[in-house]
Amino acid sequence: MERLAPELIAELKEKKEPDKGLPPLNIKGRLVMRFAPNPNGPPTIGSSRGIIVNSEYTKKYGGKFIIRFDDTDPATKRPMLEAYDWYLDDCEWLGAKPDEVVIASDRILKYYEVARQLIEKGSAYVCFCEQEEFKALKDVKKACLHRDEEIGKNLESWKKMISGEFKEQEAVLRIKTDIAHKDPAIRDWVAFRIIKTPHPRHEVGGKYNVWPLLDFEGAVEDHLLGTTLIIRGKDLADSEIRQRYVYKYMDWKYPETMHWGRVQIHEFGKLSTSGLKKAISEGTYTGWDDPRLPTIRALRRRGIRSEALRKFMVELGLGETDISLSLDTLYAENRKIVDPVANRYFFVWAPVELEVEGAEPKVAKAPFHPSRGEMREIPVGTKVLICQSDVDNLKEGERLRLKDLYNIQVTGISPLTARFIGTDMDIVKKEKGRIIHWAPPDGQKVRVLSPDGEYSGIGERGLEKELDKVVQFERFGFVRIDSVRDDEVLAYFTHK
């Protein structure tokens, strides 16, 4: 068999190994993909899926990856100036540096040009209907009287729109589709509307009175950029049908498309950009990198590695199912990366002081990492701090181990008292005694910011040296040492 049909054997083997992650692409010609956010807030975990998957594909197939800022709504979804750089910065951090960056608000004239051509072809018209008026007609598959206006008149109205002769709401430019299309969402959609609010970018400001809507801007851009494959949310599936009209009129070739479902994250639930913006300005959150937020900036600050996020997103694959996922998988991925390199430290939250009767001051030695030899040194007197949560579980007479220090026996609960009973580790093992961590009372003040609140306590001296690194606070979890202020170490919780 092997001799007769080696290719069959190869095929069998291949089938045995299921295709993990992103499905293979079947594209002819060069792969050009784009990720097109509205920079009205910072990139979130959701955005990272788009960034990662697009860049992953273009890397794999030697294609081109473009970031396009769809910032054509200066009013309702007003762009945020800082967000442009945030996107670029987070892309780079994710290992998805774009080959090209395009800003839609720089290219309004190009859209005007296409609009003019469409009007000349009789494929677009200026409509003066009020919204409800048009909707009423549309719902019964009827055209409004503007639809049949002559081309010359339309061109003239279009010029007036652009030059600002009309008020907002007074006129729009519609693309002719099929007014009787069975899907009401397709019928003569709006391509441009009048917005007089200046754009936040100073390069643009009040230059334009007329702004394209996403379907039009995206349609033109994807052609201009030579996009060959679009991956977009299922919610934008109808866009394709609408945009295809423009492509047909202009005789362009529509890119291939794929869709994915909505992603919801258990830990964060439904949070809207605008809602977050408000909560931040009200002080509910400390900023866009507050550890409680689902932004990439927050994950970065918490010490999540980009490789972990990439892997996580790639393994989600591409499905049209709406998914609701838990960050546990991301954390597990990150833990695997971080655990072998993170130094260990003691951190005692909600500390309780304990005087150990009969103990001698000494310098405790504990390994930086259980699988490596280097030791850290912790000088300690006769008093130690231990966690309130450990104290709660103590019983009088209980013998336990202060990790890397010595053994003690609890002689009283309230007030808490204990005495030194030796240093022998073998006894602890034999008795299966509990081992708890501790900190010297004159240790380093530490504050940990985590998604479920703040922890204050005392850690070991030496944490300052771990600035910007992820360390493990034993029996607490992984943490990124963020900064040192007023002799207090500030850490961000990564995960357990």
Add this chain to the structure above:
RNA sequence: GCUCCGAUAGUGUAGCACGGCCAAUCAUGUCAGACUCUCACUCUGACGACUGGGGUUCAAAUCCCCAUCGGAGCACCA
């Protein structure tokens, strides 16, 4: 109301385009155990799913129909 998607274990995913190899993959999770001077890591084992009903067929997770459930669009938002 009209229209378009989708549905595999707690979660996510493989398999579905070409029906049999699927008593259904992998990861994560949970539980149990081993290892360990951490409730981390590692290792071992267990748990756990084809939404329902019809049909086609020798044979259906895979094809068809209906139902149910979920999501989305019908915006001068993206």
